[in-house]
Amino acid sequence: MIVTLTPNPSVDRALDLESLAVGEVNRAVAAHEHAGGKGINVSRALVRAGVPSTAVLPAGGADGSRLVALLAELGVPAVPVPVAGDTRSNVTLVERDGTTTKINAPGPGLSAEEVGALLAAVGHQLTTAPRWLVGAGSLPPGAGDDLFVRAARAAGRHRVPVALDTSGAPLAAAVAAGGLALVKPNDDELAELVGRDLVTVDDVVVAGREVLAQGNDAVLVSLGAHGALLVTGDGCWWAGGAPLVPLSTVGAGDSTLAGYLSADGPPAERLRVAVAWGRAAVLLPGSAVPEKSDVDAVIGAVRVVESPDPTLTLKEL
Numbered sequence: 001m002i003v004t005l006t007p008n009p010s011v012d013r014a015l016d017l018e019s020l021a022v023g024e025v026n027r028a029v030a031a032h033e034h035a036g037g038k039g040i041n042v043s044r045a046l047v048r049a050g051v052p053s054t055a056v057l058p059a060g061g062a063d064g065s066r067l068v069a070l071l072a073e074l075g076v077p078a079v080p081v082p083v084a085g086d087t088r089s090n091v092t093l094v095e096r097d098g099t100t101t102k103i104n105a106p107g108p109g110l111s112a113e114e115v116g117a118l119l120a121a122v123g124h125q126l127t128t129a130p131r132w133l134v135g136a137g138s139l140p141p142g143a144g145d146d147l148f149v150r151a152a153r154a155a156g157r158h159r160v161p162v163a164l165d166t167s168g169a170p171l172a173a174a175v176a177a178g179g180l181a182l183v184k185p186n187d188d189e190l191a192e193l194v195g196r197d198l199v200t201v202d203d204v205v206v207a208g209r210e211v212l213a214q215g216n217d218a219v220l221v222s223l224g225a226h227g228a229l230l231v232t233g234d235g236c237w238w239a240g241g242a243p244l245v246p247l248s249t250v251g252a253g254d255s256t257l258a259g260y261l262s263a264d265g266p267p268a269e270r271l272r273v274a275v276a277w278g279r280a281a282v283l284l285p286g287s288a289v290p291e292k293s294d295v296d297a298v299i300g301a302v303r304v305v306e307s308p309d310p311t312l313t314l315k316e317l
């Protein structure tokens, strides 16, 4: 069982357009609706692959009910914690050439009592001895930048490893607190964390080692079209393949993380699976997550390189 915590979930709505004319009336050619939020996407991808997962989330208002219904339709076990505010809806615009514009709402503010109820729901799940706790996504107003730190501390008391995919101040707080088994930033999020641009493979590896030095075990850095780098105390690995024209990149990072957590074996093999799940996800519309046949169709083309040339720029990967 893998438990996910999504403090700021969303009903993701995606509109496919020929091309976006900013400031004009645009007519979409297709519309998609998915249960969204990073931890929820991880749970959806895992359950679709037959890996048991439970999603813990706050839910409020009409979109909160819609989100819970969407998860039920997919057979994703969910623990919705009722909150007073309205669950947000994030909007993505995808143009024919793959250009993707995401507009994420701030989400409803959480009261201290609601944050307490959310952490209590996580605490209850931790008593079932899950394989992982995944904390993912942004934090809503009022949650406090340390919500993931508090969840990770609870997981530590139960000896449950924690994987974290967040950004900004919540990422900085959790990395500094240490004790994370896996951190999954993209290159922009890692650059913001270390406070400098990341241009080369070496830049990413050095930044990843700074995260490890704060008492964390592994860093999986997704690089968009350029694949992903895994940095651990034992070494570093890159995996990727030819760039794809995405149908939608929304949720690709979440599928990458789900793939990594689903896989067994040495780091290189887990990275190969992670990248295959991410590549399969970009070939699907909206926030759709891949199924086994989608992953099987792309995994053969994923290359894994141990200790990649540190002088290569990320764009050359």
Ligand SMILES: Nc1ncnc2c1ncn2[C@@H]1O[C@H](COP(=O)(O)OP(=O)(O)O)[C@@H](O)[C@H]1O
Residues within 6 Å of the ligand: 185, 186, 187, 221, 222, 223, 224, 225, 226, 227, 228, 242, 243, 244, 245, 246, 249, 250, 251, 252, 253, 254, 256, 274, 275, 276, 278, 279, 282
């Ligand atoms: N245009 C693309 N071509 C090929 N693979 C892609 C593309 N965009 C994303 N991916 C795959 O999806 C993964 C996650 O994408 P990324 O944009 O880095 O994550 P996030 O959504 O967390 O920002 C990448 O590591 C890569 O494997």
Ligand SMILES: O=P(O)(O)OC[C@H]1O[C@](O)(COP(=O)(O)O)[C@@H](O)[C@@H]1O
Residues within 6 Å of the ligand: 008, 010, 012, 035, 036, 037, 038, 039, 041, 090, 104, 136, 137, 138, 139, 249, 250, 251, 252, 253, 254, 255, 287
């Ligand atoms: O919590 P945030 O950072 O606003 O992101 C939430 C959004 O991220 C997603 O989980 C997609 O994440 P990725 O594209 O990074 O994989 C959407 O489902 C959701 O709308």
